Amino acid sequence: MTDPFNPYLPEVATILETVQETHNIKTFRVRFDDEAKMKAFTFEPGQVGQLSAPGIGESTFVINSPPTRMDYLQFSVMRAGEVTAKLHTLTAGDKVGVRAPLGNSFPVADMKGKDIVFVGGGIGMAPLRTLFLYMLDNRADFGKIRLLYGARSPQDMAFSAELPEWTGRSDIETTLTIDREAEGWQHKVGLIPNVLLEMAPAADNCVAITCGPPIMIKFTLEALKKLGFADEQIVTTLEKRMKCGIGICGRCNIGTSYVCVDGPVYTYAQLKQLPNEL
Amino acid sequence: MSRLDALKTRIKEALPGLECVIGWQKGYDALHNTPLFIRGEADVDKLEWGALNVHNPAVYLPSFAGKKVGVVVKGCDSRSVVELLQEKLIDRDNVVIFSAGCDGVVDIAKVRAKLAAAGLNAGNAEKVAVDGKTVTVTAAGKAVSMPMAEVAADKCLRCQFPNAVLADAFVGDPAPQVQAAPAADADLAALDAMSVPERMAFWRYHMDRCIRCYACRNACPMCVCRDHCIAQSREPHWLSQEDSVTEKLMFQVVHAMHLAGRCTECGECQRACPMDIPVLALKKHLNRTIHDLFDYQAGVDVAAIPPLLQFKLEEDNIKERSW
Amino acid sequence: MAAVKYIPREKLPEWLKALAAQSRVLVPVEEGGSVVFRQYDPARAPVFGSDATAPPKGAVFPACQELFSYAYGKEGEDNAPTLKLDPKTEAQPTVVFGSKPCGARGFLIFDRVYMGKKFPDPYYIAAREATVFVTMACATVENTCFCHWVGSGPADAAGSDVLLTPVEGGYTVEAVSEKGAKFLDNPALTDGAAKAAEAEAVKKASRDALGEAPDIASSPAALLSLFDDMEFWRDQSDKCVSCGACTYLCPTCYCFSITDEGTGTAGRRMRSWDACMHFQFTLEASGHNPRPTKAHRLKNRVGHKFSYYPTLHDGLIACCGCGRCVKSCPVSVDIREIVQNAVAKAKG
Numbered sequence A: 001m002t003d004p005f006n007p008y009l010p011e012v013a014t015i016l017e018t019v020q021e022t023h024n025i026k027t028f029r030v031r032f033d034d035e036a037k038m039k040a041f042t043f044e045p046g047q048v049g050q051l052s053a054p055g056i057g058e059s060t061f062v063i064n065s066p067p068t069r070m071d072y073l074q075f076s077v078m079r080a081g082e083v084t085a086k087l088h089t090l091t092a093g094d095k096v097g098v099r100a101p102l103g104n105s106f107p108v109a110d111m112k113g114k115d116i117v118f119v120g121g122g123i124g125m126a127p128l129r130t131l132f133l134y135m136l137d138n139r140a141d142f143g144k145i146r147l148l149y150g151a152r153s154p155q156d157m158a159f160s161a162e163l164p165e166w167t168g169r170s171d172i173e174t175t176l177t178i179d180r181e182a183e184g185w186q187h188k189v190g191l192i193p194n195v196l197l198e199m200a201p202a203a204d205n206c207v208a209i210t211c212g213p214p215i216m217i218k219f220t221l222e223a224l225k226k227l228g229f230a231d232e233q234i235v236t237t238l239e240k241r242m243k244c245g246i247g248i249c250g251r252c253n254i255g256t257s258y259v260c261v262d263g264p265v266y267t268y269a270q271l272k273q274l275p276n277e278l
Numbered sequence B: 001m002s003r004l005d006a007l008k009t010r011i012k013e014a015l016p017g018l019e020c021v022i023g024w025q026k027g028y029d030a031l032h033n034t035p036l037f038i039r040g041e042a043d044v045d046k047l048e049w050g051a052l053n054v055h056n057p058a059v060y061l062p063s064f065a066g067k068k069v070g071v072v073v074k075g076c077d078s079r080s081v082v083e084l085l086q087e088k089l090i091d092r093d094n095v096v097i098f099s100a101g102c103d104g105v106v107d108i109a110k111v112r113a114k115l116a117a118a119g120l121n122a123g124n125a126e127k128v129a130v131d132g133k134t135v136t137v138t139a140a141g142k143a144v145s146m147p148m149a150e151v152a153a154d155k156c157l158r159c160q161f162p163n164a165v166l167a168d169a170f171v172g173d174p175a176p177q178v179q180a181a182p183a184a185d186a187d188l189a190a191l192d193a194m195s196v197p198e199r200m201a202f203w204r205y206h207m208d209r210c211i212r213c214y215a216c217r218n219a220c221p222m223c224v225c226r227d228h229c230i231a232q233s234r235e236p237h238w239l240s241q242e243d244s245v246t247e248k249l250m251f252q253v254v255h256a257m258h259l260a261g262r263c264t265e266c267g268e269c270q271r272a273c274p275m276d277i278p279v280l281a282l283k284k285h286l287n288r289t290i291h292d293l294f295d296y297q298a299g300v301d302v303a304a305i306p307p308l309l310q311f312k313l314e315e316d317n318i319k320e321r322s323w
Numbered sequence C: 001m002a003a004v005k006y007i008p009r010e011k012l013p014e015w016l017k018a019l020a021a022q023s024r025v026l027v028p029v030e031e032g033g034s035v036v037f038r039q040y041d042p043a044r045a046p047v048f049g050s051d052a053t054a055p056p057k058g059a060v061f062p063a064c065q066e067l068f069s070y071a072y073g074k075e076g077e078d079n080a081p082t083l084k085l086d087p088k089t090e091a092q093p094t095v096v097f098g099s100k101p102c103g104a105r106g107f108l109i110f111d112r113v114y115m116g117k118k119f120p121d122p123y124y125i126a127a128r129e130a131t132v133f134v135t136m137a138c139a140t141v142e143n144t145c146f147c148h149w150v151g152s153g154p155a156d157a158a159g160s161d162v163l164l165t166p167v168e169g170g171y172t173v174e175a176v177s178e179k180g181a182k183f184l185d186n187p188a189l190t191d192g193a194a195k196a197a198e199a200e201a202v203k204k205a206s207r208d209a210l211g212e213a214p215d216i217a218s219s220p221a222a223l224l225s226l227f228d229d230m231e232f233w234r235d236q237s238d239k240c241v242s243c244g245a246c247t248y249l250c251p252t253c254y255c256f257s258i259t260d261e262g263t264g265t266a267g268r269r270m271r272s273w274d275a276c277m278h279f280q281f282t283l284e285a286s287g288h289n290p291r292p293t294k295a296h297r298l299k300n301r302v303g304h305k306f307s308y309y310p311t312l313h314d315g316l317i318a319c320c321g322c323g324r325c326v327k328s329c330p331v332s333v334d335i336r337e338i339v340q341n342a343v344a345k346a347k348g
């Protein structure tokens, strides 16, 4: 007899590779030690996982590799507190625990056939990366794809190894921006919402997906509204302190919505229905 | 004019310049009063003064930082206000202190026990009458009279300051001093009489039922960390969330240490404890040590610096070089 | 349903001893002025008259519980790191004897969350299934009791397996569930038909003593409509000191935290009671806190119980009306008053 599924028990996984993205963001590529489980593993873009450093704790991160590339699961971790600091000390070969997939996902089906605008700021690029790569791997299913990715400075830009490919591809339009002039910077300079207004993507038959720090989200939403995006056409992800990740421990609710199971992905229209407690 | 009416008059006069005035009002049943936040003239008439005003309203003052508030205090509560001023946790210009002579408050736990002895449940209290030296509680239709001396809070039996040590508006006649010199502390005496293993067993027995709710901490007017307490923090990681007597007692010891020479023995920690754990004794023990070493009492002099918040090269009563 | 049985008061120890021979039996006993559930000890008389200070919540949902132990190691010639995780979900067979109906009914509120379809909780389910509730109907009620407001009552058997009712000389005993029926097989229990009418009268009298319940059916909508009215919530929460007494002593509060403890290469992950009244409950690593003040937090406590939970769970209110939060609050914050204030304020 096999034990009933234990949602608190992480899968033991091995770190295959790490990438120091910025001074405070480190990427981990991991695979479950149980090959059968790894092969059977499926998830949808936008879903998250709890990454454990047993002895210290676990924290929530989006799986930022797409389900179309299953050699490993990728998490990019910004150093913030106890668990993230511990994770940053780990390297290839070290063991971690993974509880995944958790949460809901981007409404990919609704996006088929539409134009897409990604607007990512800082570590907020992580959830966008999953969907972005997923779309590139299913390029024919979507219309025009545009990515606007901003960070404070060139040094704060994660996924730098991939940026040349993204900016070089002709079937997508990638715009990079930093807050202030920096030496050698070839791309835009300016705050994300302003650059977005300059880009002026047409709202018609388009979905905007945005993720980043709260202040950036606030002004990006304003910009999108100015560009004529309806609330239903704007998708974002929320962050709340989490523990269980499975709707039981009770801490991540906004009214009746538990971000760990009902989120983290919400349309702006859905967000407006929730009580005001971000 | 009664003390209560005089307080109401003074509060009404001062209210327009204040964010609120903190006092007491009737609570959910006859045996319970509850803190009152007077924000409008109509609230003033809800004010109560008497033996059921068991709470120490000084606990709320630091949370009003930057705003001018009024507070109604008993003698013991005024010492907490003074201690907060001593430690600059509140600003003298931002607090207006109302007070009157205090004839003592009841210890609800003692009333509960008296009623239980009479076969009654405090949860059925219908009426409470306090006259001079007697408290009469009616529960489930039966009246039980109890001498105030038997149901008063321990602190009242040894009260040295029935009249506020600091007040902006002290109304009515001062209350008489209960005793010239403080009576012995029964709980400390009982603990002193125990051997060390007995004392440890005593604390193990009591702390075992602690639910780690930290009402003891949060009801304490001198506990300044609260939201950032070592009880829950991971950095520093001094306590675990394990449900063990060791962790629970460790917290109490840390709490008591942090209150050494700062605690005014208002007794809120113990009163607030929903599990009736006698945690005040730990603070009393440290206060006694502080008193013996430094001849100091917390919360009586705004200008005094608490002994553990200052440094002297050579303390009068600690002979570091003469042993 | 099975026939009513009867047990004389002096035979209770006999029954309890028989139960204790098979399971852990928890009974309410006096400890330093409080009444708490402890393992049955014939030398300590259980307290069945008044409601226990702490409900039997810990019987199924311990204040702290190990989720799994972990051990790091090294393996093979190349000293490859290893990590072993070892969960323990088994639970001890337990009888909770002499809780009031509200204390047992609290788990019905847990069940909806812990026994959901998507992520059933194996630790909870094991403990829940291993536990039998032999509940004592209330012959008297207290000022803080309001079980009749929330669809329950002093003889509510929902959530219990056996219901005892105090009558002259002893207790009537009724099996409520199949699980409970098995526990009545004891020579100390005799036929109780003759006592049944008296038991019904006791149940009715305590229900009558509670009086009429106010109409709070609109509380879910009312509380939601006041979400942004922070002045209302300031007034309701002014006296709260942000402790955990109201939630830790609540039979329905089910929230927890997860923390790791270890030394060297081994240790364990535990879950322990936590509550929405604590500042750190929702504090994010960035320092941002969506519920920064006690007003925000009290709003969530009352909102969760009387609005969000019932909205998600067929109208079931996440409060069993035991009144512990009122009685045990150091400053007598009264949830009944807050709900009524909200209902009245929303009506305008």
Ligand SMILES: Cc1cc2nc3c(=O)[nH]c(=O)nc-3n(C[C@H](O)[C@H](O)[C@H](O)COP(=O)(O)OP(=O)(O)OC[C@H]3O[C@@H](n4cnc5c(N)ncnc54)[C@H](O)[C@@H]3O)c2cc1C
Binding pocket: A048, A057, A058, A059, A060, A061, A062, A063, A076, A077, A078, A079, A080, A081, A082, A083, A084, A085, A123, A126, A127, A238, A239, A240, A241, A242, A243, A264, C283, C284, C285, C286
């Ligand atoms: C849905 C979701 C997706 C996320 N994706 C990413 C990502 O891809 N990359 C990334 O760097 N960060 C992400 N975060 C934020 C990340 O979870 C927190 O920064 C991290 O938990 C901080 O943990 P800590 O132990 O270092 O901080 P501490 O301050 O020590 O936190 C203690 C504990 O509180 C909890 N906690 C604290 N802050 C948060 C928070 N903001 N969100 C969730 N739990 C928290 C965790 O359980 C943590 O272990 C995401 C958060 C959410 C909710």
Ligand code: SF4
Binding pocket: B074, B075, B076, B077, B102, B103, B104, B105, B153, B155, B156, B157, B159, B160, B161, B162, B163
């Ligand atoms: S200690 Fe003194 S001032 Fe305080 S309540 Fe008792 S009698 Fe009043």
Ligand code: SF4
Binding pocket: B209, B210, B211, B212, B213, B214, B215, B216, B217, B272, B273, B274, B275, B276, B277, B279
């Ligand atoms: S108030 Fe009592 S039960 Fe709560 S933490 Fe303090 S000692 Fe423990």
Ligand code: SF4
Binding pocket: B215, C239, C240, C241, C242, C243, C244, C245, C246, C247, C277, C325, C328, C329, C330, C331, C332, C333
């Ligand atoms: S018990 Fe009372 S004071 Fe403590 S958090 Fe609850 S409502 Fe606030």
Ligand code: SF4
Binding pocket: C246, C249, C250, C251, C252, C253, C305, C318, C319, C320, C321, C322, C323, C324, C325, C326, C335
């Ligand atoms: S909210 Fe209060 S009355 Fe309701 S079940 Fe919890 S403790 Fe009892």
Ligand code: SF4
Binding pocket: A250, C247, C252, C253, C254, C255, C274, C275, C276, C277, C300, C301, C302, C304, C305
């Ligand atoms: S009231 Fe708060 S602590 Fe209790 S169950 Fe609801 S969210 Fe959890």
Ligand code: FES
Binding pocket: A241, A242, A243, A244, A245, A246, A247, A248, A249, A250, A251, A252, A253, A258, A259, A260, A261
């Ligand atoms: S993280 Fe536990 S309920 Fe959402």
